[in-house]
Amino acid sequence: MLITISALTLAFGSVVYAQQPVWAQCGGINWSGGKSCLYFSPITTSPVITGPTPPPTTTIGGPSPTITFDPWPTTNIQASGTKFVGGGQPWTAVGANAYWIGLTGLNSTEIDAAFSDMRKAGATVVRTWGFNEVISPNGIYYQSWSNGVPTINTGPTGLENFDLVVNSAWQHNLRLIVSLTNNWADYGGMDVYVKQITGSSNHDLFYTDSRVIAAYKNYIKTFVSRYSSNIMIFAWELANEPRCKGSTGTWSGTCNTTTITNWAKDISAYIKSIDPSHMVAIGDEGFYNQPGNPSYPYQGTEGIDFDANLAIDTIDFGTFHAYPESWGESSNPSSWGVQWINDHAASQKKASKPVLLEEFGVLNNQASVYTAWYNAIISSGLTGDLIWQAGSHLPRGDTPNDGYTIYPDDPVFTLEKSHADALGGNI
Ligand SMILES: *[C@@H]1O[C@H](CO)[C@@H](O)[C@H](O)[C@H]1NC(C)=O
Ligand SMILES: *[C@@H]1O[C@H](CO)[C@@H](O)[C@H](O)[C@H]1NC(C)=O
Ligand SMILES: *[C@@H]1O[C@H](CO)[C@@H](O)[C@H](O)[C@H]1NC(C)=O
Numbered sequence: 001m002l003i004t005i006s007a008l009t010l011a012f013g014s015v016v017y018a019q020q021p022v023w024a025q026c027g028g029i030n031w032s033g034g035k036s037c038l039y040f041s042p043i044t045t046s047p048v049i050t051g052p053t054p055p056p057t058t059t060i061g062g063p064s065p066t067i068t069f070d071p072w073p074t075t076n077i078q079a080s081g082t083k084f085v086g087g088g089q090p091w092t093a094v095g096a097n098a099y100w101i102g103l104t105g106l107n108s109t110e111i112d113a114a115f116s117d118m119r120k121a122g123a124t125v126v127r128t129w130g131f132n133e134v135i136s137p138n139g140i141y142y143q144s145w146s147n148g149v150p151t152i153n154t155g156p157t158g159l160e161n162f163d164l165v166v167n168s169a170w171q172h173n174l175r176l177i178v179s180l181t182n183n184w185a186d187y188g189g190m191d192v193y194v195k196q197i198t199g200s201s202n203h204d205l206f207y208t209d210s211r212v213i214a215a216y217k218n219y220i221k222t223f224v225s226r227y228s229s230n231i232m233i234f235a236w237e238l239a240n241e242p243r244c245k246g247s248t249g250t251w252s253g254t255c256n257t258t259t260i261t262n263w264a265k266d267i268s269a270y271i272k273s274i275d276p277s278h279m280v281a282i283g284d285e286g287f288y289n290q291p292g293n294p295s296y297p298y299q300g301t302e303g304i305d306f307d308a309n310l311a312i313d314t315i316d317f318g319t320f321h322a323y324p325e326s327w328g329e330s331s332n333p334s335s336w337g338v339q340w341i342n343d344h345a346a347s348q349k350k351a352s353k354p355v356l357l358e359e360f361g362v363l364n365n366q367a368s369v370y371t372a373w374y375n376a377i378i379s380s381g382l383t384g385d386l387i388w389q390a391g392s393h394l395p396r397g398d399t400p401n402d403g404y405t406i407y408p409d410d411p412v413f414t415l416e417k418s419h420a421d422a423l424g425g426n427i
Contacts, residue, residue, distance in 0.1 A: 074087060074231070075087045075231060076231050076233075076277050076278060076279075077091050077093075077175060077234055077235075077279065078279065078316075079279060079316045079317050079353060079354050081352055081353075081354075082348050082349060082352060082353065082354050082355070082381070082383055083354060083383060084317075084354055084383065084384075090424065091124075092124055092384060092420070092423050092424030093124060093125045093175075093234070093354070093356060093383060093384035093386075094122060094123065094124055094125065094384050094385060094386070094419070094420045094423050094424070095118060095121075095122075095123030095124055095125040095126050095127070095174070095386045095387075095420075096118050096121065096123050096126060096127075096386055096387050096388075096389060096390035096406075096416070097126070097127045097128070097358075097359055097386055097387065097388045097389040097390065098114065098118065098126050098127070098128050098389060098390045098399075099127075099128055099129045099240075099389070100128075100399060100400050101114060101115075101126070101128050101165055102128060102129070102130070102140065102161055102162045102164070102165040103129060103132055103139075103140050103187065104139075104140070104399075104400075105139055105140055105161075106394075107164075108164045108167070108168055110394050110396065111164055111165060111168040112168050112171065112172070113392055113394055114390070114392040114394070114399060115168050115169060115171070115172040115174055116172060117390065117391075117392045117407075117408050118172075118174060118390050119172050119173070119174060120408065120413075120417070121390070121406075121408070121413055121416040121417050121420070122416055122417040122418075122419070122420025122421060123174060123390075123416075123420065124173075124174065124175060124420075125174065125175045125176070125177060125234050125384075125386060126169065126174050126175070126176055126177070126386075126390070127176075127177040127178075127179070127237075127358055127359075127386050128165065128176060128177070128178060128179070129178075129179055129182070129187060129240065130142070130162065130178035130179060130180050130223055131143070131179070131180055131181050131182065131187060131188065131189070131219075132187040132188055133145060133150075133181075133187065133188025133189060133192035133193070134188060134192075135192070137153070137157075139157065140157050140158070140161050141153055141157065141158060142158050142159065142162070142219075142223070143188075143219055145192060145196045147196075148196045148197050149196075150193075150196070150215055150218070150219065152219060152222050152223075154222075159222075159223070159226060166227060166230055166232050166233075169232045170232050174232070175232055175233070175234035176232055176233055176234055177234050177235050177237060177281070177283075177358065177386075178223075178227075178233065178235075178236055178237065179237040179238075179239060179240040179283050180216075180219070180220055180223060180224075180236060180237065180238065180239065181193075181216065181219075181238075181239045181240070182239060182240045182241075183203075183239055183240060183241045183242050183243050183246055184240070184241065184246060184247050185246065185247040185248070186247075189239075189240075189246070190203060190206040190239070190242075190246060191203060191206075191246050191247065191248060193206060193212050193215055193216060194206050194209070194212055197209065197211050197212050197215060198211070198212065201248055201250045202250055202251055202252045203244070203245055203246035203248060203250060203251050204244050204245070204251045204252050204254075204255035204259065204303075205252065207242075207255065207259050207260060207262075207263040208255075208259065208263075213263075213266070213267075216267070217267070217270055220236075220267070220270065220271060220274070221274055224236060224271055224274055224275045224278075225274055225275070228274065228275035228277070228278070229277075233278050234278075234279065235278060235279035235280060235281050235316065235317070236271050236275070236278060236279075236280050236281075237280075237281050237282065237283035237319070238263075238264055238267050238268060238271075238280070238281075238282050238283055239282070239283050239284075240283050241283065241284060241285050241321070242260055242263075242264075242282065242283065242284055242303075242304070243260075243284075243285075243302040243303055243304065244256070244259065244260065244302060244303035245302070245303075255303050256300075256303055257289045257300055257303050257304060257305035257308065259303060260284075260303045260304060260305075260309075261305060261308050261309055261312070264282050264309055264312055264315065265312050265314065268280045268282075268312060268314035268315050269314045271314075272314045279316035279317060280314060280315060280316055281315060281316060281317050281318070281319050281356075281358075282309055282315060282318075282319055283319055283358070284304050284306070284309065284319055284320070284321075285297070285302075285304065285320060285321040285359075286304070286306045286318065286319060286320020286321060286340075286344055287299075287300065287302050287304040287305075287306060288300065288305070288306050288307070288343070289304070289305035289306070289307075289308065295328075295329065296327055296328050296329075297327050297329070297340070306318065306320065306344070306347060307347055307350070307351070310347060310351045310353055310355070311351060315353075316353065316354075317353055317354040317355060317356060317383070318344070318347065318348065318351070318353060318354070318355035318356070319355070319356055319358045320340075320344050320355065320356075320357055320358070321357070321358065321359040321360065321388075322337050322340055322341070322357060322359070322360040322361075322373070323359075323360070323361055323362075324336045324337055324340075324362065325362055325363060325364070333362050333364075333369055334365075334368065334369045334372045334373070335372075337360070337369065337372070337373050337376070338372055338373065338376040341357060341373060341376040341377055341380055341382055342376060342380050344357070344382065345380035345381055345382045348381075348382065348383060349381075354383035354384070355382060355383050356382075356383055356384050356385060356386065357373075357377065357382060357384075357385040357386070358385070358386045359386065359387075359388040360373065360385065360387060360388060361387070361388040361389075361404035362404075363403050363404065366406075366412050367411055367412055367415060370387075370412060370415060370419075371415065373385075374415070374419040374422070377419075377423070378419075378422055378423065384423060385419075385423075387406060387412075387416060388404050389402070389404055389405055389406070390405070390406065391405035391406055391407040391408075391410075392407065392408070393407055393408070393409075
């Protein structure tokens with residue numbers, strides 16, 4: 001999804017962050033109790049940064065709301081045929097997007113509250129942004145640029161902030177899909193690399209200029225290595241919605257599907273070389289490359305060939321998005337989306353790899369459209385899905401609302417939960 005920073009500023013005002021006590025709860029690696037546990041008051045800090053450490057099991061303070069938690073994970077999730085497995089067991093991938101969770105200066109109490117809401121909607125996976133490229137450092141940012149030279153921010157406003165996200169994900173038993181850059185100019189993304197290093201505005205140089213590729217790999221190396229032994233990472237993603245063109249619209253004129261497929265091979269193999277134990281996906285919108293097809297998302301004109309990309313050895317699962325109202329398919333978004341889901345489920349079977357509908361949204365008739373799409377996901381055997389996007393009412397204010405956001409008091413929230421249960425339930 002293309003998002004704007006102004007929406008965020010409105011939602012949150014000034015940026016605040018602080019170290020916070022984490023939550024203690026039953027569970028832990030050898031937890032053998034029931035699945036319903038009490039969620040207790042915070043007692044201690046727990047620096048879960050590079051590897052799994054069970055949440056503290058000692059508790060003080062009064063029990064507050066009852067939430068269902070499941071046994072804590074001990075292994076990475078892997079693809080197996082068209083499914084996912086964790087610890088040898090089938091593993092259901094379902095959940096939501098929350099790009100803002102590590103970007104808006106939420107403290108760990110607020111991150112906990114947001115993840116807790118996602119958990120109540122049945123989520124097992126949350127997709128978020130692991131990047132913010134800035135020229136003028138401000139708030140949370142992960143890499144700053146000056147005269148073409150990038151500096152990764154490893155401090156409290158940078159990677160240490162992302163540590164809070166990973167730590168809270170552990171506390172809530174939520175796995176993370178982390179995108180490492182953006183096709184769009186939101187949070188900097190590809191255009192900052194290209195402009196800073198080459199001086200050009202041609203978006204697609206991101207995929208072909210060797211200096212740009214080296215700089216992106218350098219960022220990947222630092223970010224991915226930091227969490228390479230952390231089991232809360234579900235998968236790394238090459239980019240949010242890579243396309244030949246970006247927000248500025250300028251391009252060299254030569255980028256096509258081959259360009260992005262070759263780039264995806266190179267970058268995914270690079271990630272595997274530094275972190276062989278986590279899955280890697282592209283993060284694209286799942287466009288097909290069928291020149292002449294009357295429907296825009298099937299024409300290949302954005303430089304994406306879903307089937308070719310899914311065949312790449314170092315890509316573990318396929319991703320696609322669904323925004324019919326923005327893709328010239330607004331006359332019947334519901335049935336168009338059902339066909340789009342069925343087509344990707346067919347690609348999934350052909351490639352024998354999992355495929356996730358990892359972003360979807362309409363602005364009108366959400367409950368009825370999502371009901372039709374959820375039914376199609378179940379009946380087609382599609383591996384899983386993540387809604388765009390999760391929302392929480394926090395004491396400081398609401399998390400960003402772009403019109404697609406589902407807060408816990410929205411009727412779609414309960415629909416998400418029943419769909420998650422139908423797909424396989426909480427893990
Ligand atoms: C879990 O149980 C196994 C087998 O009893 C034991 O080897 C392991 O140390 C335990 N792990 C923790 C974190 O207690
Ligand atoms: C992409 O463009 C290159 C030349 O720039 C060409 O060789 C290649 O066949 C094109 N690929 C596709 C899928 O059109
Ligand atoms: C976290 O932020 C909230 C504001 O939403 C604030 O009330 C709370 O005190 C903060 N916690 C800490 C420890 O900073």
